[in-house]
Amino acid sequence: MKNLLRAIVTGVLLTSTFIVNATPEQDKETFQRFYAERFPNLAKEDFVNGVYALDQDARDQWEAMNDFPPYEENLEAGEELFNAPFANGKNYASCFENSGENIRQNYPMFDGKRNMVITLELAINECRTNNGEETLAYKKGALAKISAYMASTSEDSVLNIVIPNNEKALAAYQAGKQYFYSKRGQLNFSCANCHVQNVGRKARSETLSPALGHPTHFPVYRMAWGNFGTLHRRFASCNKQVRAQPLAGQSEAYRNLEYFLTYMNNGLPINGPASRK
């Protein structure tokens, strides 16, 4: 019994040492290999469809619904908003590389001058304030529509998140990783409890999706929401499910979480926006 205990304790220590010391690149390999072994019949690209990659019945219904995507109108509105000039005559295109087209796959990125993670949504709002405009709300509304339009110009481009080899960037990555694996809320769940450890199982009638594929298709138009929500809105929903305090959109913890989670998804194609029930 004592030996067994010692073995378990050593095991836990080893795993945590391993987790702390692995490089982001090693983490990503381990993460992606886990899902490849768990779902040997799926190709890597299949994961971008979330639960619909796992459940054929749900997929058939979803595909039928997507003959006329429920987000079409909102996506068009996003394009108009993106192209509308600011009061000073400039526009969003002036703030971004490649005029804002086909860049979703590079976000979030680490800003070495300010030592912080910049998500696409944060960059959109900074573009506005730099041009004398008010900020937009982060989780839904006009900003989510603009972000959805920008995602749509990146279709099939491959996620390519960069973690520069400096202490601050690695610290942001580690903080995101820590968040992903830590239990929280009255119900005591980590993100990994549901989306890694119990992936593919059912909580009541909800299949738990793989975290490989999570950030590829946001913003998501959820039927339950009736409009687009950003990735941070989804993080907040998942926090609420376990009776944890949901955080503000673009809070440091959520930006770091997005940095970690999106880096884990490097190599997957962008397929956003998408619809979900």
Place this chain on the structure above:
Amino acid sequence: MPINALFTALLFTLLSNIAFADAIEGKKIAFDRAKGNCLACHSIDDGEMPGNIGPPLIVMQARFPDRAVLKAQIWDATAKNSISIMPPFGKHHILTDGEIEKLLDYLYTL
């Protein structure tokens, strides 16, 4: 003596009625999404749309002859399995001690 026997019989019916009522309450607690929501993860009895994250809750008496062991699993599943996904119902005050006792009465009917 007959009076005593009658009394014992009465007391016994009364007590088992209480246990029975508790078991009914316990079932509500197990199925209620805002309470135990055990069905999220376990198939139980005639509960609809159970999840399949945890094992089916069946033949509890035979598998958990010691009520304290069963209570410990519900109180804090992470004591036995540190990465258990099962919420620590007692430790985190998700259910009161009284509710957990009723839940146990119900589980022992399975």
